[in-house]
Amino acid sequence: MKLRALTLLLLLCMIGAATPGCQKDDDQPGTGSNETEAPVIERISPTGTALSVAAGDNLVFTVRARDNAGLSQLRVNIHNDFDGHTHKTSTTDTLAVNEIHDLHGKADTTLALTIPTAATHQPGTYHVLVYALDIHGNSAQFLQYDLTLTNSLFPSTGGLTLNSSAPLHFDPCETQLTRNLSGTVNAGAGKTLADIHVVLRLHGGGAGHTHKTAEDEIELLHIHDIQAASYTFSSSVLTFDRSVLEDDHTYELLVEATDTEGRSMTLEVSELEAHISPDPAEGCGAKR
Numbered sequence: 001m002k003l004r005a006l007t008l009l010l011l012l013c014m015i016g017a018a019t020p021g022c023q024k025d026d027d028q029p030g031t032g033s034n035e036t037e038a039p040v041i042e043r044i045s046p047t048g049t050a051l052s053v054a055a056g057d058n059l060v061f062t063v064r065a066r067d068n069a070g071l072s073q074l075r076v077n078i079h080n081d082f083d084g085h086t087h088k089t090s091t092t093d094t095l096a097v098n099e100i101h102d103l104h105g106k107a108d109t110t111l112a113l114t115i116p117t118a119a120t121h122q123p124g125t126y127h128v129l130v131y132a133l134d135i136h137g138n139s140a141q142f143l144q145y146d147l148t149l150t151n152s153l154f155p156s157t158g159g160l161t162l163n164s165s166a167p168l169h170f171d172p173c174e175t176q177l178t179r180n181l182s183g184t185v186n187a188g189a190g191k192t193l194a195d196i197h198v199v200l201r202l203h204g205g206g207a208g209h210t211h212k213t214a215e216d217e218i219e220l221l222h223i224h225d226i227q228a229a230s231y232t233f234s235s236s237v238l239t240f241d242r243s244v245l246e247d248d249h250t251y252e253l254l255v256e257a258t259d260t261e262g263r264s265m266t267l268e269v270s271e272l273e274a275h276i277s278p279d280p281a282e283g284c285g286a287k288r
Contacts, residue, residue: 039067039132039140041074044110049144051128055151056119062112063143065132070105072137076113077129078147080122082266094122095149105135123151123265153188155257155265160185160233162253167273170242173284174277177242180235181221181269191259193226198238203250203271217254218244227260240274247276 043049044062053059065071078097095117103109113130126149131142160183168177187193198221220238223231238253245251251272258264 035069035134035136036138037068037134038138039065039071039134041065041130041132041140041143043143049146051145051147053117053147053149055117055121055123055149055153057117059115059117059147060112061128061145062110063130064108064110065103065140066108067132067134067138068107070107070135071103071109072105072133072135074101074103074111074130074132075099076101076115078115078126081125081127081146082122093118093120094124095126103132117149119151119153121149121151123149123154125149151188153191154263155185155187155191155193155259155267157183157185157255157267159183160255160267160269162238162270163235165270165272167275168240168245170245170274170276172277172279175242177240179238179240181233181238182235184230184232185255185257185267186230187228187257187259188263191229191261191263193228193231193257194224194260195226195258196223196231197221197256199254199256200240200251200272201254202246203252218251220253231257240272242276245274245276247274249274 042064044064046061051059051061063074065074076097076099078095080094080096082094097115099113099115101111126147128145128147129142130145132140160181163180163182170177181198185193185196197217197219199217199219201217220240221236251274253269253272255267255269256264257267
């Protein structure tokens with residue numbers, strides 16, 4: 001949570017938020033005023049933090065801002081929260097917004113914000129940040145929404161499961177473990193699946209961990225030239241090799257599905273911990 005909070009603060013700095021952590025007093029508009037009271041900003045509709053929109057439709061939500069000295073700007077930032085998952089396609093894009101609305105010194109205003117989306121936008125979870133500045137450069141604590149963007153043209157799943165989510169515990173001299181994958185991957189509406197990759201990727205949640213790039217993924221299974229509207233895993237065997245895993249690390253099991261038009265979607269199946277017991281000092285002998 002601390003890392004995420006720092007990331008959001010840095011993002012606000014990058015897009016020009018006039019907060020004490022981002023700008024010096026002599027960089028802020030209205031320098032010389034002793035007025036330091038920050039604007040107040042609140043959700044009007046919806047009142048909760050969840051937003052949703054289908055690709056190609058407008059995202060609409062309403063907020064209210066007010067300030068004793070007068071409002072200068074309302075800013076809106078939208079960025080994806082794909083958590084490091086790589087979407088292998090050149091035919092799609094993600095929703096990214098940086099908007100500034102001038103408020104011309106108003107003391108109190110309610111804004112119905114309308115954000116257009118494109119039919120090509122990548123489905124998934126996005127963060128929406130909204131904050132206000134007053135005429136002296138004081139900034140309110142930003143509002144954060146969690147936006148779910150859906151797109152029926154992209155691959156999806158009705159549910160992918162492993163026969164066990166227990167940790168991958170390698171005993172001394174044990175070189176491989178297996179799990180069975182079941183479930184169906186569907187192409188988008190009127191589309192055809194081309195390829196599916198089942199991969200393992202180091203989880204980025206722990207201290208010092210980072211999401212590896214697609215080139216660093218451990219590929220467990222590749223189904224190519226599918227040419228069908230869906231593909232079903234029927235207890236397909238996945239083999240985990242001790243030699244490519246790191247002890248006491250958590251991995252994400254991902255299914256990356258691509259259709260014949262290049263649309264790609266990364267679907268998370270499960271998280272798996274790897275625990276590797278050291279081999280005996282005298283070696284494994286015949287066990288190898």
